[in-house]
Amino acid sequence: MTTREDVLAARRRVGGRVRRTPVSRVVLPTPGGDLPVALKLEQLQLGGSFKIRGSLNAILNRDAAHRDSPVVIASGGNAGIAAATASGMLGIGCTVVVPASAPAVKVERLRALGAEVVLDGERYTDAYVRATAIAAQRGAQQLHAYDLPDVVAGAGVIGLELAEEAPEATTVLVAVGGGGLVAGIAAALAGDKQVVGVEPSGAPTLHAALAAGSPVDVVVDSIASDALGATRLGDIAMDVARRAAIGSVLVEDEAIVEARNLLWRNFRLAVEHAAAAPVAALLSGAYTPVEGERIVAVICGANTDPTTLPTD
Structure with a gap:
């Protein structure tokens, strides 16, 4: 269980130790007309995504048995970048096990941060098995990309900031991978605001x-x-989803691409596809606010290949 007190x-x-990222208020063209939306710009966070919050919290709160040990994590990219960034800040060694499907731009970033990169398997689940074995062999602290109490609590600090930065918001749209x-x-x-998870129809955990x-x-x-590639929702996310009545919306890949392109063209926000999912829900009409509803969308990461952004 993860609670507000943990956050x-x-x-x-x-x-x-991390950035308090800003909120930008924009207007989005939706099927129901122009819609004012607040964007929480976590792509500006250290390491290029929200993930540093959880990794750093987990390392700072490590038990005595791992006080001087290195860190190991399985990750398709962002969680590994966060773990490597946090480890570097604290002078701790870091090994990241990535599946073969991990984007080259993220693997290159991991190596630039000084992490040991191990390629193993086709999916995150394969990499996780290898990371578990490495952690056992080395006596390392094993982090989890999304299903570890301290990682979830660290990410939750975004919610505290939103309550202060966008108090008018009634609904928070958040991309979901492992949850x-x-x-x-x-x-x-x-329970102060409704929270709705947005995920691709091709990854509906x-x-x-x-x-x-x-x-x-x-x-x-x-x-x-590459960021929303978990094959199963985390147990912690399931527990919170039950208690907090988290909603769920699916979006198509075409809508995600359109949203990512719009964020770049209209607002010069260079984000990865996962980060565009909440905006895709609004642009496509997959999520239609009711009268009086005020929306904030979390833009979760920017570890992307800039050459894939629109040129116009």
Whole structure:
């Protein structure tokens, strides 16, 4: 279980070591007309995504047995970049196990940060098995990309910031992969705002879990799978989803691409496909606000190849 108290402790622990990212208020063209939306710009965070918040919290709160040990994590990219960034800040060694499907731009970033990169398997689940073995062999602290209490609580600090930066918002739209971000934010807000998870139709971990009543394996096939590529919702996310009544919306890859392109063309925000998912829900009409509803969308990361952005 992850609670608001855990999130508050994470904010005290991490303190000024990470950036307090800004909120930008924009107007988006939606099927129902122009819609004012607040964007929480986590792509400006250290390491290029929200993930540094959780990794740093977990390392700072490590138990005595791992006080001087290195860190190991399985990651398709962003969680590994965050772990490597946090480890570098604290002078700790870091090994990141990535699947073969990991984007080259993220692997190159990992190596530039000084992490040991191990390629193993086709999917995140394969990399996780290898990371677990390495952690056992080396006595290392093993981080999880999304299903570790301290990681979820660290991500949840975004929710505390949103309550202060966008108090008018009634609904928070959050991209979902394994569910750590949406769970942390929902735990932090403790029912003060509605939290809705947005995920590709080709990677519906939250949607499938809510339908089944518990996490289930899903087939992942999406343009955003490098960041939203978990094949199963995390147990922590499922627990919070039940307690906080987190909603779920699916979007198509075409809508994600359109949203990513619009964020660049209209606002010069260079983001990865996963980060555009909440905006895609609004542009496509997959999520239609009711009268009086005020929306904030979390833009979760920017670790992308800039050559794939529109040129016009």
